[in-house]
Amino acid sequence: MSHYVIRRLLLFVPTLIGVSLAIFIIMRVIPGDPATVILGGSDAGTGGYTKQDLQHVREQLGLDRPIPVQYLLWVGGVLKLDFGTSIRYSSPVGTEILHRVPLTFELTALSLVAGLAAGLPIGMMSAAHQNTRLDYTGRVLSSVGLAVPNFWLGTLVIVALARWFDWVPPLGYATITEDPQQHIQQILPPVLVLGCGFAAFVARLSRAQVLEVLREDYVRTAFSKGLRSKTVMVRHALKNALLPVLTLSGLHVGVLLGGVVTIELIFSLPGLGRLLLDALTYRDYPLIQALVFLLAAEFLGINLLVDLAYSWLDPRIRYA
């Protein structure tokens, strides 16, 4: 087991190098100079700049050096957990990211929990009552949940709350320690929106898996033994049906993280998604590189945890 974990962790290294190289090269290959973006602002008409200004800024950002040198300098910094200085904010990238991590982590984790909590029972109920009204209702709901994009649902929630209840989530983000009530009001709608799509995904997948497992011999045996159907479902069918659900849920974290970008925008939450969007808008190379790198690392880490959870769910699985 420990060998397996170490091997997997070591495999992180080439993957992360690949990711960092890809993002580094893509950002540099795209035409356009971030120094121009910095000096030009958003066309505020604030005055203009000279070629010397442009050169100064390029030197300051290290953009005048060859790309391989820029990359190696960046990697050297990353090894020391120094991701550089944000072009836009003129502050350490690590500080900017660390400040935003808790909110995005909370949003993602709660959405996962909400999605699993809603999706699993719906999927199981659908499977247990196959081809009944309950099943059809569950299937329709999950189809709709999958079809509706997060950004649209998020906007709909904002508009509907405002029109029907004359209420929108409070402005100005408060952490749970600063103001628990305000925090819950701010975090709950986006969690439900993000969780909705994930619940639909889990419901469809778990229904299909449970139906498959219900046809297995050992389930028939369990019923033959006279066990109650609830016991068979929970103790025998669900645990075995969960394996692929867990695997794909791990992969779905990537989708959730993508969804967080738009959801944070719609609900005005200052998380990593908003930061990434701003970084892309202002071509903030160090920030984009660090964020993509960290998101990739997070994705890999979650998948490792999912793999390790296999052995707990299915004792037959052994890691060599």
Next chain:
Amino acid sequence: MMGEQADYRAPLQRSARPEPVEGRDGAGRRLSRRRLLSGTVLGAGAVAGLSLLGCSSTKGKQPAASGQASGQAAPKRGGMLRVSLVSDPGTLDFQQETVVEGLFVLMPLYSQVLRQVPNDWGKLQGDLATKWEPSADGSKWTFTVRQDVKWHDGRPLTVDDIVYSLNRLINPPPGYKGGNGGNLRGAVASVSKVDEARFLVELKRPAISFLQSLGMPYIRILPKHILEPIDQNEKSRSLKPSELIGSGPFRFKSYERGSSFVYERNPDYYLKGQPYLDGITYYYIPDVNTQLESLRTGRLDLDGLSATLKASQGKQVQSAAPDRIVVKSGGNARLVGLFFNTSASPFQDLRLRQAVHLALNRQQMIELIQEGQGIITPPLTSFDSVYPTDHYLQEPGYRADKTADLAQAKQLVDAATGGKGLDVTFSVISTSSYPDYVQLQRQQLAPIGIRVQIQTLDSAVGEARYNAGQVTVVGAHPCAVPFNDPDSMIARYFLPTGERYWSKWQNQQLIDLYSKESVDLDEASRAKQLRQVADILDQELPAIGLTDSLRTTILSKSVHGIDVLPPSVNADWRFDWVSLA
């Protein structure tokens, strides 16, 4: 000699517009430029020419409460103004910030030497300056400053602070990221201290637009005791929140990146009795629907810069909450222009430039893209007091009836291409509605045989390619007007030294005219030369003005004092004249 509250309106300014402005009037008639301009500040030039030279004086008076109209009830004190914004400041150093939202949020902290008069935005009045006078030849200006101003940390604001701030803009330290001093840099040779109450500005040459440049809301005074150690020892790092020390009406209270920025009243503000508000909270709300619903439900009082709001969205919110919301329209000074690359084929050929100019239907652009909320833009340097838009509205190209224009345009294309027509690529940045303009241009140019391919570019990529002359036509691009004088537009777009010299068009006559008119202190003579500049541009067409949008702003009915929206986003939004009911 000039004192504060004198009329320093520039002689050549874009007109402020009355409000509310609708695309059509109550009788359903389309608004003409003339109707838009009725009741505005046209004609200010007569006094401005004299006042600019220091001949109009109300010396010795203290400024009245800014923006407070006489006869109005005294503004109520108290309350927090809640304003929405789309994005954070990039840096907290006002002089290095270039994003308009960032400047907007930092404005309440700082004072200026001269400032715009709220609700009469074309005028300037003294802010830190109590008096200013030019030398006989207009190449030097001596400013006398207030002695009762304190920084928010309690230290006195001195002439040294002003001199340091202005010099930092004009001769920025190495690595300085900021273009806010651009207008001043072009005009000012040096700023020096005369004594404890006065400083001297020496111009590179007499420049009629100097006072307008100095009164731009981006020219603000920051404390030397904060900036100097940073400039000397830490290059041009961003300021920390604890270093947000100003002398303006509001003091910094807190900032949560991506969420909110909070100010509280400065009790030591030098305009006694002001500000009226207890403070201001800016909320960062990037999504327009969330912004609109927050306004509608009363969580916000004012939609900050609202550059992207459509008139229909404003009306929708107002109709949903008529007792709570009021919608105003104001100028944007964000002209949309088309630029030909005249250094390369095919638009080296004047006939083709003329054909495009004749065939484009600006009114259709306003109707389809701007929901009728816009005006046709004449050549990019033509301001209302050079040639009002009305002057152009019946001219070929600009007029509503396109029949004759299209026929002539077709003839020109046929003559230039031997009847084969032309395949050409129009480039455009992918933001806002600019790609819509180019889509429409494609449709409008097809009948005359110009077949347009559209190349959509990321903003940074676009700017880089435009600068390098790597495009054939810049189909539509925002051309913000830095300040109320045509010189900024001429220098920026049509001189080889301009940072947006995309047309690569050289005309010695225009360069000579610019050299003369920009130092000409005689209003009539200068206006004549500027009309010649506009004529040259209208004949040579290196660029074409398309439309100017009107900005929709939504605010709560409880907000008092914002009677007239400024004619552009470039305004002094320090809110010291605003109150809440």
